[in-house]
Amino acid sequence: MTALAPSPLTTADPAVVHEPGPADGPWWRDAVIYQVYPRSFADGNGDGIGDLPGVTARLDHLAALGVDAVWLSPFYRSPQADAGYDVADYRDVDPLFGTLADFDALLDRAHALGLRVVVDLVPNHSSDEHVWFQQALRTPPGSPERARYLFRDGRGADGSQPPNNWDSIFGGPAWTRLTPEQHGVDDGQWYLHLFDSKQPDLDWTNPEVRAEFEDVLRFWLDRGVDGFRVDVAHGMVKADGLPDWDGHVAMIDGAEGDGAADGEPIGSGNQGPMFDQDGVHEIYRSWRAVLDEYDGDRMLVAEAWVEPLSRLARYVRPDEMHQAFNFAFLATGWDAPNLRKVIAASYAVNDSVGAPTTWVLSNHDVVRHPSRLGLPVPGSRPNGIGHGDDQPDEVLGLRRGRAATLLMLGLPGSAYLYQGEELGLPEHTALDDDLRQDPAFFRTGGAERGRDGCRVPLPWSAAEPGFGYSPTGATWLPQPASWAAYAADAQDGVPGSTLELYRAALRLRRDELLGGGGAAWEPAYADEPDVIAVRNRDVLVVANLGSAPVALPAGAEVLLSSGLPGDPAVGAELPGDTTAWLRLR
Numbered sequence: 001m002t003a004l005a006p007s008p009l010t011t012a013d014p015a016v017v018h019e020p021g022p023a024d025g026p027w028w029r030d031a032v033i034y035q036v037y038p039r040s041f042a043d044g045n046g047d048g049i050g051d052l053p054g055v056t057a058r059l060d061h062l063a064a065l066g067v068d069a070v071w072l073s074p075f076y077r078s079p080q081a082d083a084g085y086d087v088a089d090y091r092d093v094d095p096l097f098g099t100l101a102d103f104d105a106l107l108d109r110a111h112a113l114g115l116r117v118v119v120d121l122v123p124n125h126s127s128d129e130h131v132w133f134q135q136a137l138r139t140p141p142g143s144p145e146r147a148r149y150l151f152r153d154g155r156g157a158d159g160s161q162p163p164n165n166w167d168s169i170f171g172g173p174a175w176t177r178l179t180p181e182q183h184g185v186d187d188g189q190w191y192l193h194l195f196d197s198k199q200p201d202l203d204w205t206n207p208e209v210r211a212e213f214e215d216v217l218r219f220w221l222d223r224g225v226d227g228f229r230v231d232v233a234h235g236m237v238k239a240d241g242l243p244d245w246d247g248h249v250a251m252i253d254g255a256e257g258d259g260a261a262d263g264e265p266i267g268s269g270n271q272g273p274m275f276d277q278d279g280v281h282e283i284y285r286s287w288r289a290v291l292d293e294y295d296g297d298r299m300l301v302a303e304a305w306v307e308p309l310s311r312l313a314r315y316v317r318p319d320e321m322h323q324a325f326n327f328a329f330l331a332t333g334w335d336a337p338n339l340r341k342v343i344a345a346s347y348a349v350n351d352s353v354g355a356p357t358t359w360v361l362s363n364h365d366v367v368r369h370p371s372r373l374g375l376p377v378p379g380s381r382p383n384g385i386g387h388g389d390d391q392p393d394e395v396l397g398l399r400r401g402r403a404a405t406l407l408m409l410g411l412p413g414s415a416y417l418y419q420g421e422e423l424g425l426p427e428h429t430a431l432d433d434d435l436r437q438d439p440a441f442f443r444t445g446g447a448e449r450g451r452d453g454c455r456v457p458l459p460w461s462a463a464e465p466g467f468g469y470s471p472t473g474a475t476w477l478p479q480p481a482s483w484a485a486y487a488a489d490a491q492d493g494v495p496g497s498t499l500e501l502y503r504a505a506l507r508l509r510r511d512e513l514l515g516g517g518g519a520a521w522e523p524a525y526a527d528e529p530d531v532i533a534v535r536n537r538d539v540l541v542v543a544n545l546g547s548a549p550v551a552l553p554a555g556a557e558v559l560l561s562s563g564l565p566g567d568p569a570v571g572a573e574l575p576g577d578t579t580a581w582l583r584l585r
Contacts, residue, residue: 030515048474066506269307333379370401384449
């Protein structure tokens with residue numbers, strides 16, 4: 001154990017890295033927002049696929065958890081080639097999930113419970129079954145209908161080579177040639193799809209595309225939604241001329257947060273002429289103007305895998321988006337020095353444009369963070385885990401996952417939770433490959449396991465078939481038998497359970513106003529390489545990422561700690577892989 005002298009409670013003023021936010025700021029500046037992946041949250045009609053009535057029936061769980069808002073992944077009409085991220089109609093609900101009336105009922109119930117509702121928007125591409133793409137197939141090259149997408153002639157004497165050498169993020173080429181057999185077209189043009197071939201990219205240089213999406217925004221704003229999460233927000237605009245590029249784009253790309261660009265942690269980002277082009281900012285300025293027409297502090301949050309962090313901050317300038325996910329934080333892993341760099345750099349760049357820092361550890365595209373942090377190389381971010389892959393240590397991963405969450409929720413700013421993380425759910429790492437549905441698995445020939453493991457239906461009731469996810473017990477992906485111990489009813493009211501830890505953390509975060517607080521490094525821990533210690537208002541957040549215990553200040557009141565049930569009580573020292581919130585006196 002390391003002796004600390006003097007006590008952290010009697011040292012000189014700590015180094016401030018973030019000043020407290022405005023006391024009366026808009027709700028999104030410090031909100032905790034819970035992501036619902038509808039097909040896996042709760043099934044209301046028994047077909048094994050989650051739906052909007054199922055979500056509505058479980059909103060009480062989210063209100064009791066203590067979150068401020070719900071973000072719904074896509075529920076629009078779609079052939080489901082990419083689990084709804086291939087949208088065929090942006091203004092309707094897919095029958096798989098219900099009806100517009102079901103959406104309105106969900107919105108009304110959420111608002112009655114004090115929960116705001118954020119919906120997904122997918123503007124980089126549509127489904128190939130969208131009416132626009134079908135019209136494009138019925139019209140010749142150069143037509144206004146084709147101009148909504150990125151159609152190009154091929155290279156070579158006969159046009160048989162793709163227009164450039166770009167790869168799809170899901171694997172394979174990013175271009176598909178029109179054929180009579182597949183498309184009923186024989187003019188030989190190619191269309192761009194950065195994702196699956198059933199997700200053609202829209203051409204955002206076309207004013208018709210821009211006008212269409214502003215109308216889509218208004219459609220949902222008029223229904224009462226509180227904001228939008230924007231999918232692939234760093235895409236949409238491509239470099240002029242669509243130049244060749246010899247790099248490789250992956251679902252999650254970039255460094256582990258230990259590099260530097262212009263003195264900043266690199267974090268994680270997608271590179272190349274198809275991403276982070278300056279033209280995207282003009283789009284978001286126009287969208288911000290649309291949202292500003294409505295009352296209620298409507299908001300936009302960017303899914304932008306951008307590096308370095310100063311590039312990400314450009315998305316949240318005062319006249320653009322309100323938030324952008326901090327994927328550098330997610331990607332850094334279990335490494336105290338690099339996490340300190342990311343935290344400090346995140347505050348510096350976001351504070352420079354007056355935006356909150358938006359923390360996140362898990363979502364529907366990445367391995368769940370308790371499993372990532374339980375791998376032999378913690379946080380190594382594989383694109384899925386399956387049979388034959390390195391398997392996480394489930395107990396160690398849960399311990400680190402809880403500690404990472406308590407660190408995140410103790411930091412000022414906004415935070416996002418992914419459904420099931422409040423239960424401590426691990427990744428399903430033994431899912432049979434013949435059950436996988438992620439297009440990335442098929443387009444890479446199985447080289448990437450894909451994202452199905454983090455999308456398995458939630459366990460609500462330990463003793464019921466399908467763990468209470470569906471009234472019939474049906475589940476579109478199988479749940480591991482071990483998930484009975486993680487079921488919501490098995491943890492409800494159980495001291496020390498992960499569910500109760502999240503409830504307590506969110507309650508204290510709100511009571512102590514931590515989301516709008518300030519952040520300052522605690523100097524007494526400056527020489528502890530494995531410790532992150534942050535003062536936020538009257539609370540000291542101490543995270544020990546090492547294996548050996550460290551001393552805590554004498555007489556400090558422990559408000560909350562992340563240790564697992566059965567771990568030694570936090571008192572004079574803080575065990576390894578544990579975070580504690582302490583009262584400063």
